[in-house]
Structure formats: C-alpha cells, structure tokens
Amino acid sequence: KQEVTQIPAALSVPEGENLVLNCSFTDSAIYNLQWFRQDPGKGLTSLLLIQSSQREQTSGRLNASLDKSSGRSTLYIAASQPGDSATYLCAVIRDYKLSFGAGTTVTVRA
Amino acid sequence: DAGITQSPRHKVTETGTPVTLRCHQTENHRYMYWYRQDPGHGLRLIHYSYGVKDTDKGEVSDGYSVSRSKTEDFLLTLESATSSQTSVYFCAISGTGLETQYFGPGTRLLVL
Numbered sequence: 624k625q626e627v628t629q630i631p632a633a634l635s636v637p638e639g640e641n642l643v644l645n646c647s648f649t650d651s652a653i654y655n656l657q658w659f660r661q662d663p664g665k666g667l668t669s670l671l672l673i674q675s676s677q678r679e680q681t682s683g684r685l686n687a688s689l690d691k692s693s694g695r696s697t698l699y700i701a702a703s704q705p706g707d708s709a710t711y712l713c714a715v716i717r718d719y720k721l722s723f724g725a726g727t728t729v730t731v732r733a
Numbered sequence: 734d735a736g737i738t739q740s741p742r743h744k745v746t747e748t749g750t751p752v753t754l755r756c757h758q759t760e761n762h763r764y765m766y767w768y769r770q771d772p773g774h775g776l777r778l779i780h781y782s783y784g785v786k787d788t789d790k791g792e793v794s795d796g797y798s799v800s801r802s803k804t805e806d807f808l809l810t811l812e813s814a815t816s817s818q819t820s821v822y823f824c825a826i827s828g829t830g831l832e833t834q835y836f837g838p839g840t841r842l843l844v845l
Contacts, residue, residue, distance in 0.1 A: 654831050666823060667776075667836040712776070719764065719783065719830035720791065723776040 646713035756824030
C-alpha cells in the first residue's frame with residue numbers, strides 16, 4: 624500500500640521568505656506526482672503535475688522536483704506572500720488512482 | 734477552472750436514511766472519482782469510474798455504492814447513512830486517469 628508523508632505538518636514564515644515543502648512516498652512505481660493547494664473550506668486546486676520521467680516542473684514562483692528513486696518530491700515557493708497561506712497536498716498516481724499525503728499547512732505572516 | 738459541480742453542497746440527514754450525492758462534469762473526461770476528506774485521515778478514495786457503467790472500488794468503499802449511466806454524471810449513494818460517514822465529499826475528474834485531476838467544490842454531509 625502506498626504511503627505518502629508530508630513533513631512538516633505546519634509551517635509559519637515571514638513574508639518574503641522562500642518556502643520548502645517536502646513529500647515522500649514508499650512505492651517508487653508511480654506514474655506521476657501532483658501538488659495541490661487547498662484553502663479553508665474549499666476544494667483542491669491543482670498547482671503542478673510532474674510526470675515520472677521528469678525531474679522538475681515550474682510555474683511562476685512555484686517549482687517542484689521529483690526524485691523517484693528516493694521516493695521524494697519537494698515544492699519550492701519563492702518569495703512567499705500572505706496569499707500563499709493554505710494547505711498544500713501532494714499526491715502520487717499509480718494504477719489510475721491518487722494517494723494523498725496529509726498536507727502541510729502554511730501561514731505566511733505579513 | 735474545470736467544469737465540475739457537486740450537489741447538494743450541504744446536507745444534514747439522519748442515521749439510516751439513504752443519501753445520494755451527484756457529480757456533474759462538462760469536460761467529457763473519462764475518469765471520475767469520489768473522495769472523502771476527514772481530519773486526521775486526509776483524502777481517501779471511495780470509488781472511481783473509468784467509463785460509462787465501468788466502476789471500481791477505492792480504499793474506503795464499504796457502505797457506499799456508485800453509478801455512472803452518462804459520461805457527465807457520477808452518483809455516490811450511501812444506502813443507509815451512519816454517523817461515521819459524516820465528512821466532506823469531493824468529486825474529481827481526469828482525462829486519461831494518469832493526467833491532472835480536477836476537483837469539485839465538495840459536499841459537506843452531516844449524519845445525525
């Protein structure tokens with residue numbers, strides 16, 4: 624059974640600091656990995672998807688890396704802003720199904 | 734935003750009553766999913782569909798059934814609701830099942 628772990632569970636940083644969010648998974652036979660953002664009481668918004676053959680994916684201030692062999696992915700958010708405050712979830716796809724981590728809740732202090 | 738709607742958005746029901754949640758998409762995606770989200774457990778897959786009338790179980794399927802008679806609609810039924818099924822339910826869609834999954838706004842269900 625695929626286990627997905629996100630550490631830390633919560634993170635508080637001052638505005639402008641770079642954010643580093645970690646995701647690890649136990650079974651490296653994944654097809655791809657997806658990062659999501661969830662605001663309180665809302666649904667999930669897809670941020671980035673990394674194919675298993677890729678090493679990283681970038682979108683604006685967001686960069687996600689993937690190391691399948693070690694079962695790790697990292698989401699970097701540059702120059703954080705208060706609007707980045709949310710819960711960030713990673714999920715791995717295998718056999719057409721997603722397995723989610725519990726998320727990292729980020730607070731960016733103004 | 735992907736065209737996904739869920740209905741109802743909020744529901745309060747009593748133990749033992751049947752409940753049906755609806756997910757509707759306008760993207761013509763083949764794959765549709767039902768998840769539940771609970772504190773301490775994160776998001777867990779209940780059932781998914783890979784085509785009209787084609788469904789399969791997920792991680793927490795006991796007590797739930799699904800149906801998909803049209804590409805655009807995926808129904809989740811709780812045959813006899815229990816308090817342990819109080820949760821937030823999310824529907825998601827994907828084109829091939831291996832691409833980005835897009836999520837609906839969620840349904841908050843309270844079983845008294």
